[in-house]
Amino acid sequence: MEYKPSSNSSWVWRRICKVKDELRAGYSNGHWTAQPGEFTPAGCYTWLRGNRPKAQWNKAVWNAWTLPKHQFLGWLVAHEALSTTAKLVRFGMDIEDKCYLCGLISETMEHLFCECHYSRRIVRELNKITAWDFPTRNTMEWCVHRTGTALQRGIQNAMMMSMLYQIWQQRNKSRTENVLLRPEVVAGIIMEEMRSRVRTRERTPMTIEDRDWLSRIRLMI
Structure with a gap:
């Protein structure tokens, strides 16, 4: 969790590490605590997105x-x-x-x-x-x-x-x-x-x- 990419790392790797930093708040003592139950990609996406309403279009x-x-x-x-x-x-x-x-x-x-x-x-x-x-x-x-x-x-x-x-x-x-x-x-x-x-x-x-x-x-x- 403490890892930081070097300045000459690829854009893709730096973006992956940025997502990791965004997810940091959802973990406590190495366990996913942002939502009930085990970690799932769908649940993680919902948590990151927040409760935004659907677009009218x-x-x-x-x-x-x-x-x-x-x-x-x-x-x-x-x-x-x-x-x-x-x-x-x-x-x-x-x-x-x-x-x-x-x-x-x-x-x-x-x-x-x-x-x-x-x-x-x-x-x-x-x-x-x-x-x-x-x-x-x-x-x-x-x-x-x-x-x-x-x-x-x-x-x-x-x-x-x-x-x-x-x-x-x-x-x-x-x-x-x-x-x-x-x-x-x-x-x-x-x-x-x-x-x-x-x-x-x-x-x-x-x-x-x-x-x-x-x-x-x-x-x-």
Whole structure:
């Protein structure tokens, strides 16, 4: 417990030793006393984390209707962890911080998903198809306050995650390949992804109301 790593130790080893120091308070006379019973990794993690409430966006990102790759992107968005050009410039990279979609304004996450005219056109296309009210800002808050049945809330959140994913994909293609699909084409890709998702989960119990709802937004024939 008293061991200290040398200054030239690797980052990984120094990080392991730091965790050891954080756990020191949970031991007494060589025994784990922070919680009842024997030491377990899950119990230790809970103890280190503390009694923090779940994030409001938890169910918006991690729901059964959302594709795993969309969940991961949604998680990054929720944590504001995407490597936008504005963030890379702050980290010291010598690049221009303009948006790769419109080329007009500094590429922050708020601009990319909420303010960029290219992203707004995708939102408008989806709103026309679904008759929903996809927002042009506060995307996670929109997901949290969805109404309707559990299936309807899940589908709406999944489509929002798909939209964020496709916008980020188009941004990356514009950066690396100098290619940008028309917004209506991207909206069509999002709708097809959701139709495919509904087909793969067609055995999920659905009420007549849910089936009618899926038909109205063109996700089920």
